[in-house]
Amino acid sequence: MAGTAYRLVIAAAAALVCGAGCAPQPQRPNVLLITIDTLRADHLGCYGYQRPTSPRIDAFAAGAVVFENAHSSSSWTLPSLASIHTSLYSTTHGCWKIYSRLEPEFTTTAEILRDAGYDTAMVACHIFLSAQYGLQQGFTHIDDELVRPPSDAAAAISSPGVTARGVRFLERQAASPDGAPWFLWLHYFDPHDTYLPHAGFSETFGTSAEIDLYDGEIAFTDHHVGEVLARLAELGLAEDTIVVLTADHGEEFGEHGFQRHGYTLYEEAVRIPLVVRAPGAPARRVSDVVSNVDLLPTILDLAGLPPPAARDASCAHGFEGRSLAPLVRGTGPLLPAAALSEVRWHDGQDLRAWRDGAWKLVEDQSTGQQVDQSALFDLATDPRERTDLREPESARLAALREAVTHRLARAMGWARCYPLVELYAPTPGDMRRLQDLGYAGDELPSSPEEGRR
């Protein structure tokens, strides 16, 4: 029986049992979140790539809402996934070091949905999704059998295993529906280096250059993601399910002199695919600048759930992202907003990027680095980020700097609501600017030692 028909039967049965004594419970949609590690947007057909890396994702995107300018909050895995699940930037959730973890005091997508009656499940194949990093909170069913030690992870091929486990979960839901909606998170890892050849996929792209192998890994992953989406439809669950497909960050192949990810905030590192299919929402393409911190409020809004209450009155705050539901449904524009990306993975590294419309400011406050990546780009005329416009656009530069400083100050203030979070200590340049903008010194952490109080 199709999912919708099942649900009508369950709802009717519940109404008979409850009679007039129970308030009717609205039927929530299921949520399927698919994250693909290291998948830059511009290597997918639905984002204009000329090579056939993604026929199945492209077919899915053709019937969904494609966000053309989606940015990750960071250019490596842990901070990005933590942002997806908390709607907070790195400075606030504190996952900005290799040894960071998402502390239990944060409220995640899975916790909110579980508390709203959802059956929550995740399939993990990456070390950062293992228990010690904190991203498992809120999941009732956790399958992390595919997680390998870092030394083995690069050689492991995991997409078939992720898909098999995801399909098993869907089949269980379809076979024994209990009326409860579900939230399933599948994380794919294969496009991450080391890039491996896959028979039947990689031949199309070649295996001599790294970027060719990378494309083969995408095609291989695309096939397995397609299997999940096909099974969702075959089981009659698609029309009751919000599907979100995205990546944690991109990948660099020397465009700006860097390889892999986590070193810069250029577009190849932070521009991610974001495709959302929601029941009743027409297919469309959206050019607004959005961030992966927008995903949690969007999922809740599409599911008809309110944001959670503030943790306590003395530390009331909400999400740093906005609901994209009006854009998904095609019912209205968003208020203008910008997207922040940050990376502080390596010793001394301190980079942030602020994307506002077509303009992108990169501020490099790192110490001990050989290259200063600070620049101002006009992505409308310079999508490859070649020409630094800080000098001729000095007024715009000042306005963008002020905006990013305000955002950073807010994030630092919110971070102090979480006693276990490792606080980000602003650089001397930050401190000067914050004081110029009227922030008092005692509102801000003054040193790294103030973290982990």
Ligand SMILES: [Zn+2]
């Ligand atoms: Zn990653």
